[in-house]
């Protein structure tokens with residue numbers, strides 16, 4: 070039976086980068102027999118403008134009924150004056166929580182051709198292959214109470230709450246240990262257990278889950294040190310597991326080790342392995358509409374989709390190899406440009422990846 074993919078282009082560069090991923094999916098279907106069908110829906114600012122809601126009920130229903138979702142990006146200055154409750158980003162968070170996508174896998178892999186584009190020296194990043202496992206449906210993003218209230222003195226107060234239950238911590242740690250078993254068997258749990266009780270519990274549960282994986286070495290690191298270590302000596306890490314907000318921040322930092330945030334894909338999975346796939350970057354309002362955004366993070370997100378939700382590991386490998394070939398040819402969007410390479414736009418890069426697909 071063909072697999073149903075819901076396409077959610079979103080805002081800013083979202084439609085530009087998703088168009089390249091769709092070209093790729095069409096080529097995989099027509100040339101390589103990947104059995105899939107695509108449907109589209111609105112999310113984010115585009116959905117707000119059309120319906121008054123960043124996640125219309127029909128979009129959530131279509132997402133629930135699909136095998137996998139591909140999302141571009143949401144948000145932008147146009148919607149920034151709106152209250153958080155109806156901002157485009159709320160649509161994305163609604164999809165994550167509505168589908169129970171608690172496990173966010175964010176691999177940071179350096180393509181060797183991009184060593185010159187990394188912010189770090191080649192020897193520090195050569196062969197870099199780390200995986201950030203970010204908890205995605207809990208923590209301070211979703212904790213209650215939240216909001217802004219007014220104290221009896223008349224002063225206003227902003228509130229957000231960092232909260233995790235044991236079971237939420239246990240299931241994300243289990244994902245981290247499971248993937249570490251397939252990799253280099255090292256998990257570093259990143260917390261702030263010297264200050265925040267919630268993450269003191271996180272550390273306790275990580276240790277408890279670790280007892281079930283005697284072949285995996287577990288270490289712990291405070292998040293401030295982890296940020297520093299990521300840019301000092303990133304290859305010390307294999308799998309990092311951390312909470313929603315720390316994972317958001319650390320993954321943007323890790324992106325620059327690979328040359329650009331335009332290179333980092335992600336998979337967000339639920340307990341049934343249904344998944345949403347998206348680049349980790351945002352809608353890049355500063356370059357939207359210019360045809361210059363890097364589509365490779367979105368294209369590599371399609372590879373993750375093929376592997377995790379569509380049961381097409383061969384096609385996933387095909388896509389990753391095609392990206393490697395295009396980089397070998399010296400084609401670069403502006404964000405990964407280096408001396409001796411050739412600047413191309415979003416569509417030219419997408420076309421080149423499709424042309425580089427091989428049997």
Ligand SMILES: NC(=O)c1ccc[n+]([C@@H]2O[C@H](COP(=O)([O-])OP(=O)(O)OC[C@H]3O[C@@H](n4cnc5c(N)ncnc54)[C@H](O)[C@@H]3O)[C@@H](O)[C@H]2O)c1
Nearest residue numbers: 142143144145331349350351352353354355356362363404
């Ligand atoms: N998953 C998402 O949909 C998502 C993620 C992050 C931010 N956002 C939203 O996007 C909007 C803009 O956020 P921001 O500016 O903080 O972050 P951003 O990731 O959109 O952009 C940060 C910088 O990276 C560059 N960049 C991002 N993606 C790129 C690509 N594919 N190719 C080349 N350059 C790229 C941008 O041009 C910009 O200079 C905000 O509304 C934010 O909430 C959405």
Ligand SMILES: CC(C)[C@H](C(=O)O)[C@@H](O)C(=O)O
Nearest residue numbers: 144158161162317349350351
């Ligand atoms: C847009 C925003 C809600 C989102 C997040 O904070 O999770 C983004 O930064 C990301 O990394 O996917």
Ligand SMILES: [Mg+2]
Nearest residue numbers: 317318321349
């Ligand atoms: Mg982010």
